[in-house]
Amino acid sequence: MSGSEPARPQDLAGQTVVVIGASSGIGLETARQVRAAGGQVVMAARDPQRLERAAAEVGPLSTAILDAFDTDQLREFFADLPAPVDHILSTVGGPLYGPLADLDLAETGRYFGERLAMVLGIAKYGRERVRAGGTLLFIGGTGGRRPGVGMSVIAAMTAALPALTANLALELAPVRVNVIAPGFVDTPLSAALLGDRLDARREQLRASLPIRRVVGPADVAALAVHIMRNEALTGTTYDIDGGQQLLPQ
Helix, strand or coil: CCCCCCCCCCCCCCCCCEEEECHHHHHHHHHHHHHHHCCEEEEEECCCHHHHHHHHHHHHCCCEEEECCCHHHHHHHHCCCCCEEEEECCCCCCCCCHHHHHHHHHHHHHHHHHHHHHHHHHHHHHHEEEEEEEEEEEEEECCCCCCCCCCHHHHHHHHHHHHHHHHHHHCCCCCCCEEEEEECCCCCCHHHHHHHHHHHHHHHEEEEEECCCCCCHHHHHHHHHHHCCCCCCCEEEEECCHHHHCCCC
C-alpha cells in the first residue's frame, strides 16, 4: 500500500458499498479500505472459492456469487439487495488485444456486447438501489488511448466507457456515475496477462514513471473511496497511471 492515500478513519461509517469483482485485485483492496473507513461491504464475484477466501479476510455484510455479464443474474442480484445502498463499484472486465488479421469477429462482438450490457445493466438495475448522492463507479483504463497495432478493440472500449458514463450521469442524477481509468496496475490480472514478462514490466515502470514506482491496487482503491465520499464528483473519468501517459511512445 506504499504511496497510496488511505481512507480517513470511519468516514464511511453507516454506509454500504457493493463491490462487484471483489475477490481479488482492485475490488478486494477497495473492500478492505471501505471496511477500514467504517463502511459495510457487499462482496460479489464469479469464483466461489476466491470469494470465500476474500470474505474471510474482509468480513462483509454479505456475499453473492455473480457473473456480471449475465444480465438475468444482475437483475436478480440487485432485486435481492437491501435498499438503499450508498455506492456500487464494478471492477469486472479485462482487455482484448490483437491485430485485425487475428481477431475472431464473433469473439470481438461478444466482448463489446457483454461489457456494454454489463455497464448498462448495473445502471438499469442498480439505480433504484443507490441513494441520492451515492455513486456508480466503473473501472476502465488508459491503455487504448494511444493508437497501435493490436489496440483497435481495447481503444474502442476505452473511448466508449467515458462517453457512456457522462450520459448516465445525467440520466441517473442525483445518483452519481464516474469512471476510474488506471494505466498498468500490479494485480493478479496483470500477472496472468504478462506471465514471465511481469518482472521486466515492473522494472521498466519503476525506472520510467515520474512516480518511480508501480501503481498498485491500493492506489486505485484509495481513489475509489475518495470518489465515493466526495459528492460533488459525477460524469467524469479519473486517470490514475503514475504519469504513464506523459511518457513518449
